[in-house]
Amino acid sequence: MSEQHIKLPEGSIEKTTTTLNLGPTHPATHGVFQNILELDGERIVSAEQTIGYIHRAFEKIAERRPLYQITPLTDRLNYCSSPINNMGWHLTCEKLLGVKTPKRVDYLRVIIMELARIADHLICNSIVGVDSGAYTGFLYVMQYRELIYEIWEEVCGSRLTTNIGRIGGFERNFNDIAFQKLEKFLKEYPKVLEEFENLFTRNRIFMERLIGAGPISAERALNYGFTGPNLRAAGVDYDVRVHSPYSSYEDFKFDIPVGTTGDCYDRFLVRNQEMWQSLSIIEQAYQKVQEFKGAEAEVYHADVPEYYLPPKQDVYTKMEALIWHFKIIMGEIEMPPGEVYSSVEGANGEVGYYLISDGGRTPYRLHFRRPGFIYYQAFEELTKGAMLSDAIIVMSSLNLIAGEVDA
Amino acid sequence: MKISNDYIKQRLSEKFAGTQIDFTETYGMLSFVAPKDMNLKVLNFLFDDEELKFRFLTDICAVHYPDQKGKELAVVYHLHNLEDNVRIRFKIFTDINQPDVYTATGLFSAANWMERETYDFYGVNFIGHPNLKRILNVDEMDYFPLRKEYPLEDQSRVDKDDEMFGRGGTIGFGTEKTDHGTLVEMDKNNEGDEII
Numbered sequence: 001m002s003e004q005h006i007k008l009p010e011g012s013i014e015k016t017t018t019t020l021n022l023g024p025t026h027p028a029t030h031g032v033f034q035n036i037l038e039l040d041g042e043r044i045v046s047a048e049q050t051i052g053y054i055h056r057a058f059e060k061i062a063e064r065r066p067l068y069q070i071t072p073l074t075d076r077l078n079y080c081s082s083p084i085n086n087m088g089w090h091l092t093c094e095k096l097l098g099v100k101t102p103k104r105v106d107y108l109r110v111i112i113m114e115l116a117r118i119a120d121h122l123i124c125n126s127i128v129g130v131d132s133g134a135y136t137g138f139l140y141v142m143q144y145r146e147l148i149y150e151i152w153e154e155v156c157g158s159r160l161t162t163n164i165g166r167i168g169g170f171e172r173n174f175n176d177i178a179f180q181k182l183e184k185f186l187k188e189y190p191k192v193l194e195e196f197e198n199l200f201t202r203n204r205i206f207m208e209r210l211i212g213a214g215p216i217s218a219e220r221a222l223n224y225g226f227t228g229p230n231l232r233a234a235g236v237d238y239d240v241r242v243h244s245p246y247s248s249y250e251d252f253k254f255d256i257p258v259g260t261t262g263d264c265y266d267r268f269l270v271r272n273q274e275m276w277q278s279l280s281i282i283e284q285a286y287q288k289v290q291e292f293k294g295a296e297a298e299v300y301h302a303d304v305p306e307y308y309l310p311p312k313q314d315v316y317t318k319m320e321a322l323i324w325h326f327k328i329i330m331g332e333i334e335m336p337p338g339e340v341y342s343s344v345e346g347a348n349g350e351v352g353y354y355l356i357s358d359g360g361r362t363p364y365r366l367h368f369r370r371p372g373f374i375y376y377q378a379f380e381e382l383t384k385g386a387m388l389s390d391a392i393i394v395m396s397s398l399n400l401i402a403g404e405v406d407a
Numbered sequence: 408m409k410i411s412n413d414y415i416k417q418r419l420s421e422k423f424a425g426t427q428i429d430f431t432e433t434y435g436m437l438s439f440v441a442p443k444d445m446n447l448k449v450l451n452f453l454f455d456d457e458e459l460k461f462r463f464l465t466d467i468c469a470v471h472y473p474d475q476k477g478k479e480l481a482v483v484y485h486l487h488n489l490e491d492n493v494r495i496r497f498k499i500f501t502d503i504n505q506p507d508v509y510t511a512t513g514l515f516s517a518a519n520w521m522e523r524e525t526y527d528f529y530g531v532n533f534i535g536h537p538n539l540k541r542i543l544n545v546d547e548m549d550y551f552p553l554r555k556e557y558p559l560e561d562q563s564r565v566d567k568d569d570e571m572f573g574r575g576g577t578i579g580f581g582t583e584k585t586d587h588g589t590l591v592e593m594d595k596n597n598e599g600d601e602i603i
Contacts, residue, residue, distance in 0.1 A: 052543035059528070060553055095434060222489075225464055225517030236489075243492050340434045341485055341496065343465075352466060354485070367468040369485075377520045406543055 017045050020388070024053050028131055028392045031402025035379070035391070042387050047380040051373075055406040062366040066331045067093050067167060067307065070366065075161035077370060078404040081120035081347045083112045083152065083164045088344035091246055092353040093167045093307070096340045101302045104292050105169040106248035108300070110285045111182070112155070112164060113247070113344075114278040118189075119148045120347030121229075121271040121278075124399040128268055129200055131396045132209045137199050144192050147185045154178035168308045169301025179286075186283060193279070197272055207265065214382040214394035215263035224381075225374040228349025230398060233270045234262030240345035251288070252281050264397040271399075306333050331361055348372055348399050372404035410458060410491055412437040418459060422452055438496035443482075446499050447509045453486060453495070454514055461486040461495060464511070467521035469529040471503075471554045479503040480529055484511070501531065503554075510536040528553035 008014065022028075022035040029035075032053035038045040058073045065073075074089045075082040087109050094101065101109075122145050126138035149159040154177050156164040165171070200206050216226075221234040231238060237258045241249045257273035259266030292299075301308055305324050314321035327333055337359040343352035349371030358364040375398060382398075383391045415437055416430050429440045441449050453461035465485040472479055478500035486495050501508055510533040511518040522533045523542040530551035533539055541548065550557060 052541075052545075055543040057552070057559075060559055064559055220516075222463055223516045225515070225521075238489055243489075338433055339438070339496075341436060341466075341494070350465070352485075354466065354468060354483070356470060365468075365470045367466070369466040373520060373524075374517055377517065 016040065022391070024050075028396070030127060030396060030400060031405070033376070033400065033402055033405060035395075037388070037391065039388060044383050044386055044388065044391055047383055047391070049376060049379060051376070051402075051405050053406065054402045058368065058407045059366055062363055064362055066333065066361055067335065067363075068328075069331075070363070071165075072161065072163050074368075075163055076403050077368060077407055078120070078346060078348060078351070078372070078401050079160060080123050080401055081116035082160065082162050083116040084120075084344060084346045085351060086162060086164050087113055087247070088342070088346070088351050089353060090165050090167050091344060092340060092342040092355055095342045096338055096355060096357060097167070097304070097307070097336065099168055099302055099304050101169060101247075102299050103248060104289060104296065104299045105301060107251075107285045107289045108170060108174060109165065109247045110249065110252070111282050111289070112152070114282045114285070115148050115151060115185075117278050117347045118275050119145055120399070121275050124347075124396070125200075125268055125271050126196070128210070128264070128393065128397050129206070131392050132206055134200070134203075134206070137196055141192060141196055144185070144189050147181060147189070151178055151181045151185065154181060166301065166308055168304035173298060173300040182282075182286060186279070186286070190279060193272075193275060201269070201272070209389075209393060210265040210268060210397070211263060212261075213264045213386060213390040214397070215261045216378065216382055217262065220378075220381070221262060224378040226349065226378070227371050227374075228346065229267055229270045229274060230262070230349065230375055232256065233259035233266035235260055240343055240350050244343075246342075246344060252284050254281050264393050267397045334359060334361055335363075343369065346371060348401070348404065349375070368407050370404045370407055372400050373407070376400055376405055410488070410493055412493075415459060415493070415495065418456070419449075419452075423449070433496075436494050436496055438498065440498045440500065443499040443501050443508055446482075446484075446497075447511065447514070449497060450484070450486075450511055450514055453497075460488050460490060461493075463487040463489050464515040464517045464521075465494070467511070467518055467525055469525045469531055469553075471529060473555045475500070477502050480506050480531055482508055482525065482531055503530075506531045507534050508532070509534050512536060527551075530554070 017038045017040045020037045020039050022037055024032040024034045034050040036048045036050065056076070062070045062073060071086055071089055074085040077085050122141050126141050129137040152162050152164060153159050155174055156162050156171065216234050218235045221231050222236060226234070227238065235258055237256045239256045242256060254277045257270045257277065259270050307328065309328055310321035310324055315325045335357040337357050339356045341352060341354045343350045350369065351371060352369030354367040354369065355363055356365040379394065379398070382394050386394070412432055419428060419439065423441070423445065426442055426445060431438050453459050463486065465487045468483050470481045470483060472481065480501050480503050482499050482501065484497040486497065499508065508531055510522055512522065519537070520542060522536055523539060525531050526533060526539055527541040527544050528551060540546065544552065
């Protein structure tokens with residue numbers, strides 16, 4: 001068969017790569033962000049990211065809101081584990097105001113934060129399974145994620161965007177039903193996690209898909225500002241809970257799982273191990289909470305009259321409580337001036353809050369240090385030279401959550 | 408060996424003996440201001456020094472102070488020494504009419520998107536940045552939204568009545584500089600409401 005040649009006009013360049021738009025609406029991207037990939041056959045030559053599809057101007061809105069009204073904004077950053085963001089914000093406010101929370105509050109906060117970490121890692125790991133073709137694991141663990149949502153619902157009323165806790169503690173004491181649900185979770189979940197691990201960890205196809213996909217060395221990861229499980233999979237054991245303990249984390253005994261190559265398989269294993277460690281922390285915290293007896297067992301917030309609403313019976317009978325209630329609701333409390341940077345170990349890494357107050361009623365500047373935004377930059381380096389299917393796996397194993405990338 | 412804030416202060420003052428560096432300490436974190444042309448020199452010194460070892464860039468952001476003429480935009484770097492667990496805050500001030508700052512992307516790859524975000528929100532021009540485009544807002548936007556002079560909401564809308572529900576207009580939250588006070592404070596001549 002003779003060949004047919006196409007006569008191109010003078011000076012035109014023949015493209016050797018294909019541009020593929022792994023667009024904002026795509027079943028494999030978890031949230032709205034776009035990758036424009038240049039492919040040479042099936043190998044990725046370059047990747048350009050476009051984000052900002054869910055940018056909601058939180059930093060500008062926060063300049064107009066008093067401190068307690070900013071908590072719902074922090075919910076919507078990493079919405080798979082919103083209690084961690086809420087607690088991080090409360091810790092920042094408490095640092096600015098100089099509030100010290102009682103131990104029982106700290107332990108209850110630890111329980112809530114570790115439950116959120118388990119919830120986030122469950123989603124990430126099961127979605128890595130879905131993206132490599134195994135749907136069963138995802139649906140199976142979702143049933144136990146529902147239990148976590150029910151525990152949060154008992155405490156604060158909502159499941160996803162929790163707005164849990166207040167400056168100084170919690171809005172109400174944990175009732176018996178919440179503790180019963182926590183006990184059910186602690187009893188039934190370990191077996192489920194073991195089954196989930198058996199499904200994936202030594203599965204031949206899963207290992208072949210994930211091992212070697214998107215590796216990163218420890219120095220490159222540190223240079224890119226990675227924190228959290230992505231950094232620990234590369235071999236650096238940096239965890240904010242251990243380095244700068246907050247909320248009484250120093251009272252707990254737990255290990256930090258660390259990987260070696262930083263590829264998707266290591267990230268998967270690190271997240272699984274972190275779930276086991278979180279379970280152990282929750283058990284220790286629950287035991288410590290049960291040791292409080294009598295009046296101490298009723299403590300659920302610190303004494304911060306300027307920021308914590310007084311109980312309603314006091315508002316109707318005592319003068320000071322009435323005045324504080326009015327001032328808090330009408331937003332007439334002025335913050336002390338100062339600048340504070342405080343961070344917590346979120347499920348994806350170090351979630352930081354940089355708060356500048358000029359003595360007014362609302363922050364002068366609030367900046368969120370979002371781990372998802374920072375490590376998404378590395379996506380091009382992680383996928384250069386890899387195949388297209390590896391790009392999908394790398395994206396889901398990095399645990400990119402659009403709310404956190406964009407804010 | 409845990410390096411103390413005083414030690415960092417001393418090393419910085421020795422190394423940059425000719426330049427004016429203002430140190431403050433807020434909530435345990437040392438924070439210092441240096442002239443903006445020295446930002447790369449300071450960052451490189453903090454990175455390379457074998458005792459200071461500030462090799463992790465936690466965050467870059469900007470703050471707008473409209474009242475400080477000639478130094479309205481501040482670019483704030485948060486650095487972290489992971490081995491000794493010490494954090495430090497480094498600020499530079501730049502004029503809003505010529506907000507040129509040298510980019511830190513040569514030293515930290517993490518600075519790439521952080522500087523794009525700072526450019527997007529405040530208009531700080533990072534000299535030498537490989538791809539200084541808007542990142543979170545639409546490319547066609549021609550103003551820098553987080554500067555204090557831009558209001559939170561789009562003023563061109565005619566369908567929302569902000570006088571209701573205590574929003575905007577004469578009732579609102581905010582500091583006295585950026586927003587109005589409550590209705591009672593605005594009504595200084597005791598005229599009461601206008602009946603339409």
